[in-house]
Amino acid sequence: MIGGTDIILKARDERAAMDMAIRVIRLAWEHAVFEDADTGQTFRSYSDIDLRGRPEILVYRDAQAQRDWKEIGPDPAVNATMIHLIGRRGELTIGLDDVPGKPILSIVDIIQRSLRTRPELFAGTVREAA
Amino acid sequence: MTAHAPAPDPFEQIIRDAGQGWLIDWYAPKDQALPKLREILATANARGRARLGGNAPTLTPESLAAEYKRNPHKVSAFLQVVGSVHTPDILVMVWRILQGMNIAELRLDYASEDTFRMTVRLRSPYEDGDDETYESEDIDDAVILRHLGVMKMDDKPIFDGFYPLNVGT
Numbered sequence: 001m002i003g004g005t006d007i008i009l010k011a012r013d014e015r016a017a018m019d020m021a022i023r024v025i026r027l028a029w030e031h032a033v034f035e036d037a038d039t040g041q042t043f044r045s046y047s048d049i050d051l052r053g054r055p056e057i058l059v060y061r062d063a064q065a066q067r068d069w070k071e072i073g074p075d076p077a078v079n080a081t082m083i084h085l086i087g088r089r090g091e092l093t094i095g096l097d098d099v100p101g102k103p104i105l106s107i108v109d110i111i112q113r114s115l116r117t118r119p120e121l122f123a124g125t126v127r128e129a130a
Numbered sequence: 131m132t133a134h135a136p137a138p139d140p141f142e143q144i145i146r147d148a149g150q151g152w153l154i155d156w157y158a159p160k161d162q163a164l165p166k167l168r169e170i171l172a173t174a175n176a177r178g179r180a181r182l183g184g185n186a187p188t189l190t191p192e193s194l195a196a197e198y199k200r201n202p203h204k205v206s207a208f209l210q211v212v213g214s215v216h217t218p219d220i221l222v223m224v225w226r227i228l229q230g231m232n233i234a235e236l237r238l239d240y241a242s243e244d245t246f247r248m249t250v251r252l253r254s255p256y257e258d259g260d261d262e263t264y265e266s267e268d269i270d271d272a273v274i275l276r277h278l279g280v281m282k283m284d285d286k287p288i289f290d291g292f293y294p295l296n297v298g299t
Contacts, residue, residue, distance in 0.1 A: 016203040016293050020279055023291045026255065027232075027283060046230040046255070050200030114281040120296045 004074075004098040007108055007128050009115060014087035015051050017121045021085055021092060021111045022046060022059060028107045031062040037084065042066070057085045080104050139164060141191035144198045150209040157213075170212060174221040182262070187225045204228045207277055207294040216270040223264040224274055224292055226252055233278065233289040234261065240269075248272065 011017035026032050026046055034043040037056035043049045049057070060066040065081035072078060080103055084095030092115075094108055115122035138146075142164055145153055157163035171189050178186035187193075198205040208224060215221050227233065234253035240246050246269040252262045279291035 012296075013203060013294065015201075016207075019201070019203060020291055020293065023279065024281060024283075027288065027290060030255075052200055052202060110281055110283055114279055117280040118293055121293060 005096045005100060005128060007094040007096065007112075009092045009094070009112065009122065011087070011090055011092045011115070011122060012119075013121050014090060014092050017092040017115055018051060018057065018085050018087040020114055020118070020121065021094065022049070022057065024111045024114055025059045025083055025107055028103075028110070029059070029061045033060045033063050033066050034058070035060065035066065037086075051087075055086060055088050059083045059085065074098075083107065140195055141168070144191075144195050144205065145209060148198065148202060148206040148209055150206060153209060153213050167212065170218075170221070174218040174225075177218040178222040178225075181219070181222065187222065187229060189221065189225060201228075203294055204292075207292050210294055211273050211277065214270055214273045216268040217266040219264050220266050220271045220274060223250055223252065223262070224277075226262065227278075227292045230255055231262070236289060246272070 009017065022034065023046065034046070034049055035041065035058040036043075036054050037058050038054070051057075058069075059082065060069065061081040065078065068078045069082055074097075079097045079099070080101045083104065084093075086093040086095065094111065096104055096108065100108075142154060145151060145167075153167065154160060154163040157166065168191060171191065171194075175186075175189040178189060194205055194208070208221075208228060211224060212221060215224070231252040232255055233250060235249070235251040237249040238247070246267060248266045248271060250264045252264070254260065274292070277292050277295065278289045279293060281288045281290060
């Protein structure tokens with residue numbers, strides 16, 4: 001959780017749902033960089049990511065965004081450059097900035113719509129938590 | 131003295147762990163299921179090598195077991211079609227999508243009781259990658275379509291990713 005808004009999706013298979021979310025973000029952010037939020041391990045490409053045992057993934061817009069987050073942390077200057085995904089206990093949580101901008105909300109909307117096309121991944125319940 | 135059951139075949143173990151035991155249990159004769167699955171994988175693996183050379187994915191029971199430890203959902207999705215897909219190239223294509231290739235183009239030509247032709251062009255997400263085109267004229271291979279992720283981006287259509295169904299769970 002970044003400290004902003006969490007969008008919580010009920011997922012039948014949270015690992016597959018997180019995979020789908022990562023792929024959606026990767027399409028939106030061509031140079032996305034992925035990081036295990038628990039260990040700090042960085043993955044430069046989707047194919048390198050092993051999701052088993054990695055419930056939290058930070059997806060940065062690019063390598064510069066990752067560096068900026070490391071240096072200045074959550075700050076308006078880095079808004080809209082990182083999405084925090086958490087897959088646990090039948091839920092996929094999408095952590096966003098305090099005031100997520102339109103581009104980020106657009107990505108989240110695509111993730112939700114994509115999941116809705118897969119009832120075996122998405123259980124249909126959505127809630128938001130500040 | 132206690133008699134120990136023989137250790138399960140590692141390939142069978144990942145199939146059952148992935149919830150796809152039906153691949154073995156529904157095959158007749160049952161004892162030929164694993165040899166048949168190994169043969170399917172070996173054929174697809176050879177096709178991948180012939181097409182992609184050093185860039186080919188390794189499609190063996192051992193590589194599936196290794197990937198299962200990393201991304202079990204991907205192996206589940208693959209196993210769900212391995213017994214149904216008829217064209218070895220299409221299995222290579224499925225694995226390439228699971229590895230991260232984008233689906234740049236999908237053409238389907240179908241006429242009832244007459245024609246089935248599916249052509250899929252994959253594009254690397256990296257600038258230096260080449261496109262790969264896969265073709266099938268066997269409608270059995272259409273089973274892959276229901277596993278594709280479906281989305282719109284800027285209101286434009288996209289197929290992306292390959293996901294497991296709830297079969298066998």
